[in-house]
Amino acid sequence: MTLSSSLLNAFAPTGTLRASINLGNPVLARRTDSAEPGGVSVDLARELASRLGVPVSFTSFERAAESVAAVTNEDADIGFFAIDPLRGAGIAFSAAYVLIEGCYLVRDASPVTRNEDVDREGNRIMVGTGSAYDLFLTREIKKAQIVRTALSEKVVDAFLRENIEVAAGVRQQLEADAARTSGLRLLDGRFMVIQQAMGMPKARGDEAAQYLREFVEDVKRSGFVADALARYGIEGASVAPATPV
Template sequence: MTLSSTLQKAFAPTGVLRASINLGNPILAHRNASDGEPGGVSVDIARELASRLGVGITFSAFDTAAKSVETVTNEAADIGFFAIDPLRGAGIAFTAPYVLIEGYYLVRDDSPLTRNDEVDREGNRIMVGKGSAYDLFLTRETKRAQIVRTESSQAVVEAFLRDGLEVAAGVKQQLEADAARTPGLRLLDQRFMVIQQAMGLPKSRGDEAAHFLREFVEDVKRSGFVASALSRHGIKGASVAPPSQA
């Protein structure tokens, strides 16, 4: 596929595609034990995009979604991988989601809480990773419980235990992994949200680039690329998003 120089410039104004990677979501990204470089589903997708654009790629990895969003919004990176949220959409043009991930609550075994609708009550404190998709969602939706924020999604359960809070919120797989290492914890039995993971680029890059990225995401879903990446990295509990109806 031959791309216009205008489109290449929109995606890679420095000559290489600069991808912002959020390591705070272990389903989609991690550091490789062998070399410390970013790896995972989102890294594979970024490399595929760079290949189709005919440019090289560099990665900036962050431990929180908020830092990753800020980097793309400020155009210190050209693309990123984020949960869709209206607040983030002010400066970023999103694609449709490529992966769907479940958000869950975690409590202690002796907690009286057994259902999601019992969480948003006076006296309950919910620990979240600052700036995460579920932080933004719960900040909008929670009416009575108190939201308490820690520096990253990986630190949620540790901070929840240390500070004696009633509830921890997060991505199901991260909470399950933390609970497996720490006896006496359990997840409530239903998800409280579905996190729509999408790609995005600065809105200033224009409609042509935004359209190309949307079509790219639809293609990697349709072709099986995303499903293969999830399988290759051993990811459970996340699913390929359905085709966009837009």
Template sequence: MLTMTTLIASAAIIAALCPTGKLRASINTGNPILAHLNANGQPEGVSVDLARELARRLKVDVELKVFDTAGKSVEAVSKDQADIGFFAIDPIRGAEIAFTAPYVLIEGYYLVPNASPIMSNAAVDQSENRVVVGLGSAYDLFLTRELKQAHIVRAPSSPTVVSTFIEQQAEVAAGVKQQLEADAQRLGGLRLLNERFMEIQQAMGLPKTRGEEAAAYLRTFIQEMKASGFVDEALKRHGIEGASVAPV
């Protein structure tokens, strides 16, 4: 098991990770498993805790750049407007972003009306079905590759998937299990299909232009945060259920 004294940042690593003198962290509040805005409008969650801990280790201030969708959060990092971010691993994103191993695993599920004839994931990919996803989300990218016949409808953000699904009277909504469950309980008349369509691997990432030494430091940091119990404790502290810590 990694120890909390393993990681030492050289001046070169600090310069690569914090070229402005601060650690600019891209935070996506569109996925409540990772982060959300509290009653005072301030971001909190496991990704915020990880950003603050990394900045503490680097001995720099942290600047949280808050976005309401994964797509905007990814764009900030890929365009060097932020130094690190917290995203689901995806090959399209990987063209410009170097990912760590995942730190949290969450599940993507389908939601349908109670009266829908769709009873299994296999029945979703039919030409008569419209599947509502959050624009630029991990499951948008995944289902764009995987669905061959169903039509994808993109809601402005992940939190608006179910409202768009209802407004357009679509056949299927896709998203993070916990978010869909909460919407189904709040609205009634909706049910989740009985198995996930994907496992979403949430990782940290940085621009590939920052170099391999900085990327390796970030990968080791995430391994330490999992091995030490930091990630598990953060999930519990923020009351997150249904997400699991990824294996070290």
């Protein structure tokens, strides 16, 4: 397929597709022994670059908010984010390619036994600053207090250190933290479904945004995303359903 020069320039104005990677989401990205990160997001960026016929480079961030800012400010050409209205002000999102559960974690001795028990006076919820669940809970929580820590992957450490009542985050990260620390349990169910999508600066135009949406639908339909989840041993996340483009 021959791609227009305007499309290529929209995706890679420097000649290289610059991908922003959020290492705070262990489901989709991870550190490796090499200079480049690994994971589902990285594989998707490489596949998109291959289809565009350009090289790819990666800039990794510890926090979702930093990764979002890189794309919004056009310091990166694409990124991998949970869809959120606040982020959508400067980013053109695809539909979701992966669905991830947001869950709560408490101590074994906690009187909190259900998700419905969390939003009560006297409860504090530890979240990662600028994460999808921070944005969601900031809108939804009415009575409990939200307490923030810089890194999403350090939420449980901060929850324990500061003696907070509840930790909120991606199920896989909380399960891993509970496995290494005795006396913790996840509440049944989920408080939100995180819709992980690809995004690019809105200023790059409709043609590029449409191509990105079509790319995401194709990698879902072809099994690329499912294969990547399996390759990295990701459990508890699912390929998002098809969305018309």
